[in-house]
């Protein structure tokens with residue numbers, strides 16, 4: 670089975686398990702960008718606490734942009750790495766205002782996805798995942814964000830080569846699935862990664878994707894080879 674056919678079959682089985690994900694109302698694009706910067710190297714709970722603290726401290730994004738960096742850093746401290754994240758947030762807000770005269774990312778809707786990604790990732794501290802999250806969730810554009818769960822699960826399955834970097838995985842996975850599958854596939858693979866294909870000890874015995882999975886098939890072959898070897902030594 671080639672990678673495209675396998676990706677579509679994985680998508681089909683995960684929908685059977687977890688369902689199709691209806692598109693929800695997400696944050697507006699600027700808020701999504703800030704929230705995604707806050708999420709770097711932390712968990713969702715701390716990200717959300719930092720985001721709420723930032724919104725409570727400053728009434729507008731213009732105030733966040735123009736505040737002394739120490740004040741922004743203090744507001745988002747709970748998310749960790751606040752001394753990196755505060756200047757990143759302010760630089761992003763300043764760049765958007767400087768180039769477009771207002772704090773809005775709606776101009777990205779006029780670009781194609783590759784161009785929009787390029788614009789966003791040219792900002793210091795915005796990588797392919799942050800860019801794809803803003804495009805997919807806040808702007809409804811066909812980009813596929815790859816987080817740590819998606820990177821791990823798709824390499825184990827053999828959808829992408831095991832040596833693929835997380836950055837490269839974005840484009841590879843986008844090429845395997847139809848664009849209208851990105852939203853549900855993204856959320857379902859993350860859930861599968863959290864609940865079944867966990868980082869330290871994948872729960873393969875519970876997994877519905879075993880017959881499609883390179884990691885599992887290799888493990889089975891190794892056990893069979895070891896058994897054969899033991900038999901030959903008996």
Ligand code: SF4
Nearest residue numbers: 866871873876882885
């Ligand atoms: S079979 Fe195991 S390694 Fe493969 S996707 Fe399932 S849980 Fe992950």
